[in-house]
Amino acid sequence: MRILTLVRQVLDAEESVRIRDGEVDLNGSKLIVDTMDEYGVEQALRVRESGVEAEVIALAVGPERNQDALRTVLAMGADRAIHVMTELALDPISLSQVVAQVAQKENVELIFCGGQQADWDSHALGAATAERLQWPQITWTNGLEVHGQTLMGKHDAEDGSETFSVELPTVITTQQGLNEPRYPTVPNIMKAKKKELRVETLEEFHVGPKLKFLSAEVQAKARLHKILDGKDAPAAAAELVRLLRNEARVIA
Amino acid sequence: MILVVVEYANGKVSKSTYEMVGCARQLGREGPVTALVLGSGVAAIASEVALVFDQVLVADHVDLAQYDAEVWAAAVAQIAREGEANTVLVGGSRSGREYSPRVAVKLDAPLLEDAISVVDANGTLTAERYTYLARVTEKVEADAPVVVATIKQGAFTAALPGNQVAEQFDVDLNLPQRRVQITGKATEKSSRIALTEADIVVSGGRGVGSAEGFATLVEGLADQLGAAVGATRAIVDDGWRPYQEQVGQTGKTVQPKAYIAIGISGAVQHLSGMSKSKCIVAINKDADAPIFKIADYGIVGDANRIVPAMIAELQK
Ligand SMILES: Cc1cc2nc3c(=O)[nH]c(=O)nc-3n(C[C@H](O)[C@H](O)[C@H](O)COP(=O)(O)OP(=O)(O)OC[C@H]3O[C@@H](n4cnc5c(N)ncnc54)[C@H](O)[C@@H]3O)c2cc1C
Numbered sequence: 001m002r003i004l005t006l007v008r009q010v011l012d013a014e015e016s017v018r019i020r021d022g023e024v025d026l027n028g029s030k031l032i033v034d035t036m037d038e039y040g041v042e043q044a045l046r047v048r049e050s051g052v053e054a055e056v057i058a059l060a061v062g063p064e065r066n067q068d069a070l071r072t073v074l075a076m077g078a079d080r081a082i083h084v085m086t087e088l089a090l091d092p093i094s095l096s097q098v099v100a101q102v103a104q105k106e107n108v109e110l111i112f113c114g115g116q117q118a119d120w121d122s123h124a125l126g127a128a129t130a131e132r133l134q135w136p137q138i139t140w141t142n143g144l145e146v147h148g149q150t151l152m153g154k155h156d157a158e159d160g161s162e163t164f165s166v167e168l169p170t171v172i173t174t175q176q177g178l179n180e181p182r183y184p185t186v187p188n189i190m191k192a193k194k195k196e197l198r199v200e201t202l203e204e205f206h207v208g209p210k211l212k213f214l215s216a217e218v219q220a221k222a223r224l225h226k227i228l229d230g231k232d233a234p235a236a237a238a239e240l241v242r243l244l245r246n247e248a249r250v251i252a
Numbered sequence: 253m254i255l256v257v258v259e260y261a262n263g264k265v266s267k268s269t270y271e272m273v274g275c276a277r278q279l280g281r282e283g284p285v286t287a288l289v290l291g292s293g294v295a296a297i298a299s300e301v302a303l304v305f306d307q308v309l310v311a312d313h314v315d316l317a318q319y320d321a322e323v324w325a326a327a328v329a330q331i332a333r334e335g336e337a338n339t340v341l342v343g344g345s346r347s348g349r350e351y352s353p354r355v356a357v358k359l360d361a362p363l364l365e366d367a368i369s370v371v372d373a374n375g376t377l378t379a380e381r382y383t384y385l386a387r388v389t390e391k392v393e394a395d396a397p398v399v400v401a402t403i404k405q406g407a408f409t410a411a412l413p414g415n416q417v418a419e420q421f422d423v424d425l426n427l428p429q430r431r432v433q434i435t436g437k438a439t440e441k442s443s444r445i446a447l448t449e450a451d452i453v454v455s456g457g458r459g460v461g462s463a464e465g466f467a468t469l470v471e472g473l474a475d476q477l478g479a480a481v482g483a484t485r486a487i488v489d490d491g492w493r494p495y496q497e498q499v500g501q502t503g504k505t506v507q508p509k510a511y512i513a514i515g516i517s518g519a520v521q522h523l524s525g526m527s528k529s530k531c532i533v534a535i536n537k538d539a540d541a542p543i544f545k546i547a548d549y550g551i552v553g554d555a556n557r558i559v560p561a562m563i564a565e566l567q568k
Contacts, residue, residue: 013520017387024388093356093363120383122365124353127321131354136431137321139350158346159261160439160496166432176502177495210362214378214391223532223548230553237561243549248531250452250510251477
C-alpha cells in the first residue's frame with residue numbers, strides 16, 4: 001500500500017510574528033514541520049513498521065524552503081518525497097486539488113494530513129482532499145490500527161470520543177495523542193540526503209487560488225494589567241472579587 | 253438565499269445558530285435567511301428556529317439521526333444548489349469545520365474558515381479570521397457566485413427570536429451511503445455548561461498541583477461562579493483532566509466574558525485558545541509568568557491560598 005503524508009512548513013510557535021507590507025514575514029524566522037503533520041508522518045511509519053507492506057511518500061506544496069521540511073521527514077523515515085514548487089499562497093480548497101492529483105497519480109490508498117494548521121489555523125485540507133477523491137475521512141484521529149483493508153481507531157467528535165471503522169482508501173487527519181513523533185537520528189539524516197525528492201511545478205496541476213489574501217495584522221487587545229500582590233491572600237482575594245464584580249462586571 | 257445550517261445539541265438550538273443569523277443579517281446579501289434543520293425528531297428545533305429565520309427547511313429523517321460528514325455535506329450542497337444560495341453559513345464547531353470543506357468542493361466554492369467578520373462589497377465577500385495561533389488577524393476575499401463560510405463561535409452578536417413565525421418546508425434529500433461506522437461513543441457527561449458556550453471559564457494548569465488540587469480549586473471556583481472548566485495540555489497529558497477540557501491550539505478555542513487562569517504559565521499554544529476572552533484573570537505564583545502579560549486582573553500568589561479565599565469571599 002502507498003501512504004501519502006502531507007507536510008507543511010510553519011513558523012515555530014516560539015518565534016514572534018512579524019508583519020511586512022501587510023503580510024506575515026517569515027524571512028529569518030525558525031521554520032519547522034507542523035507538529036500536526038509530524039503525527040501523520042509518524043503514524044505512516046508505524047503502519048509500515050507494523051508489518052504492512054507500505055511505501056511512505058511525503059508531499060509538500062510551497063516555496064523552495066519546503067525541501068528542508070521534506071528532508072526532515074525523510075530523516076524520520078519516509079521513503080521518498082514530492083515537492084510541488086510554488087510561491088503562490090494556495091488556500092486549502094485549491095491546495096486539495098494538488099493533493100488529490102498527486103494521490104491519484106501515485107495510486108495511494110491512505111492519506112495523512114494534520115488536523116489543524118499551525119499557521120492558517122485551517123481544518124479544511126484533509127476533508128477537501130477526501131471530497132475530491134470521493135473518499136471518506138476521519139478527523140481528529142488519536143488512535144489507529146490497520147487490519148487488511150480496514151482501519152479501526154478512535155477520534156474526537158463534537159461531544160466526546162468515538163471509535164470507528166472504515167475501509168481504505170481514506171483520509172485521516174491527525175491530532176495530539178495519536179503518537180509521539182520520533183526525532184531523526186544523525187545516521188538517518190545522512191541517509192535522507194540520498195532519498196528521492198522529486199520536484200514538480202504547480203503549473204502541471206492547473207490550480208489557481210480560490211481566495212485572495214488582502215492583509216495581515218497583529219492586533220493585541222489592550223489589557224488592564226491590574227495585578228495584585230497575594231501575600232495577604234484574603235485581602236487580595238476580596239479585592240479581586242470586588243474588581244470583577246463592580247469594575248469588570250463579569251461576575252454576579 | 254443565505255443558507256444557514258442549524259446547529260443544536262441535546263435537543264436545544266445552539267448559541268452558534270443565533271450568531272449565524274446575526275452574521276447573515278449584517279452580511280448585505282440578498283435573499284431570505286433560510287434555516288436548514290438536519291436530523292431525526294427535530295420538529296421542536298425547527299419550531300424554535302422559525303422565530304428567528306425568514307424560512308425554515310426541515311429534513312427530518314431516521315437516516316439523519318447520527319451526524320456523518322459525507323451525509324451532511326451532500327445534504328447541504330443539494331439544498332444550496334436547489335435554493336441557489338449565494339452564501340452557505342456553517343457553525344465553526346468541530347463537525348461544521350469537518351464537513352464544510354466538502355460542501356465547498358461540491359459547489360466549487362471558496363471556503364472562508366472560522367470567520368470573525370464577513371461583509372459583502374459589490375458581490376465580493378471579505379472576511380477576517382485569526383491565523384498564526386490567533387496572533388494575526390488576516391483579511392481574505394472570496395469572489396464567487398456562492399461562498400461557504402464557517403463562523404467562529406462568539407464572534408457575532410446572536411440574533412434574538414422575534415414574534416414572527418417563519419414558514420416551514422419539508423425537503424427531500426438524496427443521501428449517500430455512510431462509509432464510516434461509528435462503533436462506540438464515550439461522551440464526557442458533565443453537569444457543567446459547555447466550555448465553548450460559557451460566559452465564565454475557570455481553567456487550571458500544572459500550578460494547581462494535582463488532580464485533587466484541580467477539583468478543589470478550579471472546580472470549586474467554577475461551581476461557585478456557574479462556570480465551565482478548562483485545562484492546559486500539560487495536565488491533560490498528565491491524565492488529571494480529560495482532553496475535552498483542553499483549551500489551546502490543539503484543544504478548544506473559547507471567548508468567554510471572563511477567563512480565569514489558575515496556575516497556568518501562558519504558553520503561546522494555550523493563549524491561542526483563550527486570548528480573545530473579554531476579560532482575563534490570572535492567578536500565578538510567578539510574577540514573570542507570560543499569562544500576566546495578557547491579563548486584565550491578577551494576583552501573584554499561591555493558588556492554594558488565593559483560590560479558597562476567593563471562594564470564601566464569593567460565599568459571603
Ligand atoms: C504543538 C503543540 C501544541 C500544544 N497545544 C496546547 C494546547 O492546546 N493547550 C495548552 O494548554 N498547551 C498546549 N501546548 C503545550 C504548551 O506549550 C505548554 O507546555 C502548556 O500550556 C503548559 O501548561 P501549564 O501552564 O499547565 O504548565 P507550566 O508551563 O508548567 O506552568 C505552570 C504554572 O503554574 C505556576 N504555579 C506553580 N505552582 C503554583 C502555585 N502553587 N500557585 C500558583 N501558580 C503556581 C507556575 O509559576 C507556572 O507558571 C502545546 C504544545 C505544542 C508543542
